[in-house]
Amino acid sequence: MTGTPPLIELAGIGKTYGSGTVALGGVDASVREGGFVSLVGPSGCGKSTLLRIVAGLIAPDRGQISWPASGTRPSDIGFVFQDATLMPWARVAENVYLPLKLKGIPKDEAMPRVRDALARVGLADFASAFPRELSGGMKMRVSIARALVTEPPVLLMDEPFAALDEFTREKLDDDLVDLWTSQKFTTIFVTHSIYESIYLSERVLVMGARPGRILADIAIEAPYPRGRAFRESTPYVETCARVSAALREGVSR
Amino acid sequence: MNREPSSRSMRLLVPLIVGLVFLGFWELLVRASDIPPFVLPAPSVIAESLAQNFGSLMTSLWATLRVTLAAFLLAVVGGIGLAILFSQNRLLETALFPYAVALQVTPVVAIAPLIIIWVGYDRVEIAVLILAWIVAFFPILSNTTLGLRSADHNLRDLFRLYGASRWQVLSELQLPSALPYILAGMKISGGLALIGAVVAEFVAGSGAATGLAWRIVEAGNRLDIPRMFAALFLLSTLGICIFFALTLLEQRLLRNWHESAIRREI
Ligand SMILES: Nc1ncnc2c1ncn2[C@@H]1O[C@H](COP(=O)(O)OP(=O)(O)OP(=O)(O)O)[C@@H](O)[C@H]1O
Ligand SMILES: [Mg+2]
Numbered sequence: 001m002t003g004t005p006p007l008i009e010l011a012g013i014g015k016t017y018g019s020g021t022v023a024l025g026g027v028d029a030s031v032r033e034g035g036f037v038s039l040v041g042p043s044g045c046g047k048s049t050l051l052r053i054v055a056g057l058i059a060p061d062r063g064q065i066s067w068p069a070s071g072t073r074p075s076d077i078g079f080v081f082q083d084a085t086l087m088p089w090a091r092v093a094e095n096v097y098l099p100l101k102l103k104g105i106p107k108d109e110a111m112p113r114v115r116d117a118l119a120r121v122g123l124a125d126f127a128s129a130f131p132r133e134l135s136g137g138m139k140m141r142v143s144i145a146r147a148l149v150t151e152p153p154v155l156l157m158d159e160p161f162a163a164l165d166e167f168t169r170e171k172l173d174d175d176l177v178d179l180w181t182s183q184k185f186t187t188i189f190v191t192h193s194i195y196e197s198i199y200l201s202e203r204v205l206v207m208g209a210r211p212g213r214i215l216a217d218i219a220i221e222a223p224y225p226r227g228r229a230f231r232e233s234t235p236y237v238e239t240c241a242r243v244s245a246a247l248r249e250g251v252s253r
Numbered sequence: 254m255n256r257e258p259s260s261r262s263m264r265l266l267v268p269l270i271v272g273l274v275f276l277g278f279w280e281l282l283v284r285a286s287d288i289p290p291f292v293l294p295a296p297s298v299i300a301e302s303l304a305q306n307f308g309s310l311m312t313s314l315w316a317t318l319r320v321t322l323a324a325f326l327l328a329v330v331g332g333i334g335l336a337i338l339f340s341q342n343r344l345l346e347t348a349l350f351p352y353a354v355a356l357q358v359t360p361v362v363a364i365a366p367l368i369i370i371w372v373g374y375d376r377v378e379i380a381v382l383i384l385a386w387i388v389a390f391f392p393i394l395s396n397t398t399l400g401l402r403s404a405d406h407n408l409r410d411l412f413r414l415y416g417a418s419r420w421q422v423l424s425e426l427q428l429p430s431a432l433p434y435i436l437a438g439m440k441i442s443g444g445l446a447l448i449g450a451v452v453a454e455f456v457a458g459s460g461a462a463t464g465l466a467w468r469i470v471e472a473g474n475r476l477d478i479p480r481m482f483a484a485l486f487l488l489s490t491l492g493i494c495i496f497f498a499l500t501l502l503e504q505r506l507l508r509n510w511h512e513s514a515i516r517r518e519i
Contacts, residue, residue, distance in 0.1 A: 085407040
């Protein structure tokens with residue numbers, strides 16, 4: 001493994017918003033190509049900000065983001081926002097078609113891919129529904145289908161399952177891991193849930209607030225697919241304790 | 254069962270009944286207290302006058318309708334077009350928007366004589382059109398400008414992420430987001446176009462004006478009050494029709510997605 005350059009390299013990333021809020025105060029991190037990294041941290045610690053910087057939606061005012069493995073930021077990045085962010089006037093299929101449409105791919109060529117992406121999130125029957133006819137969780141799944149439809153090499157997800165019930169969430173977690181193991185895109189996954197972060201990822205980055213920074217970088221060695229047994233295993237429980245200890249330390253500091 | 258007048262027929266029937274009851278009262282009042290027709294004509298007398306002057310009134314109605322619709326359509330095209338231009342070029346917006354406001358806040362009655370002189374008395378209809386347009390134009394401009402700006406920021410980011418062109422952002426995101434605003438602006442502007450046309454006709458005076466407003470002035474001069482009411486009746490009917498046509502359009506275009514037009518399940 002050593003020797004292969006990481007896909008994403010963050011060095012001393014800092015961001016202060018116009019209002020004076022120091023959202024990020026020097027973040028160093030790297031993500032290997034095909035890796036699955038989770039970001040956990042209290043609300044307001046700059047997780048969304050960091051994700052936006054990686055996506056290139058906002059520029060950091062200090063530090064460097066580089067892409068050693070590919071040279072430049074991939075032109076295709078899947079992004080799942082904290083809320084579903086669908087176009088209310090467009091049907092589900094149209095919403096999922098959007099990324100392909102913007103790339104100039106004609107509709108009849110794109111539709112099989114759109115249907116496929118919808119099937120992957122279990123919404124094959126809702127292609128012609130309007131967003132308002134869907135539940136919150138279903139909207140979120142549309143948003144995930146939209147991010148996956150271009151089969152991007154990088155997938156950035158900002159608390160995608162936060163609004164879902166435990167049951168649906170665990171199912172979508174498993175689906176996501178399945179997708180990731182089969183397609184090997186690089187994933188950064190933001191979550192509030194310690195359990196989810198450990199279940200899903202190879203590495204958990206624990207963040208602290210004001211200024212946002214990385215407190216701990218915890219590797220999770222368990223092999224995939226992890227399944228129920230992993231959720232009850234000793235390494236899992238131990239890692240949970242480590243992550244929450246790191247989080248608590250960040251708060252008390 | 255809910256008692257709200259929610260069904261379509263009820264929404265038509267209830268105001269109609271109210272109107273008929275009102276007319277009945279009016280008729281009774283005028284007859285019972287012998288009010289002379291040059292003060293307040295009974296509805297039956299107005300209807301009679303409407304029937305007698307049907308030809309000339311319809312010609313006038315058509316003249317007013319034509320000017321109103323033309324002014325309205327030009328306002329829609331001009332308002333949306335200028336708003337799009339503004340959204341693409343901040344400098345242009347900064348430079349021109351104050352003048353659009355100035356045009357709007359200057360009372361049209363005050364500009365009317367000037368415009369009529371400029372355009373010439375032999376082409377009063379064009380002057381009336383310009384004046385109606387001035388009044389109708391601004392709500393579309395300001396609403397569309399607001400609407401184009403109100404597109405969801407995350408969606409904007411998404412478009413940026415996928416490398417959308419300016420044109421794609423405009424056509425796929427900003428214009429659909431602005432649609433409810435544009436339609437709301439059109440509803441205001443439809444009524445204003447009619448008001449603008451009427452005011453302009455009043456100011457244009459006897460010259461060559463042939464619209465309903467001129468019929469009202471004329472009837473007033475001759476103390477033909479029933480005819481005045483008949484013209485007035487046609488004018489407000491026209492206004493109501495414009496409003497309902499635009500409301501219908503709004504319902505049609507927004508019913509699948511916008512909060513304002515969605516039928517709520519209770
Ligand atoms: N557009 C903005 N303008 C000004 N301040 C902002 C903006 N966006 C975020 N902030 C501030 O930056 C800090 C980090 O915000 P960010 O959204 O990245 O947090 P987060 O970790 O994603 O929180 P949450 O878990 O609640 O989503 C917060 O203190 C917030 O107030
Ligand atoms: Mg966030």
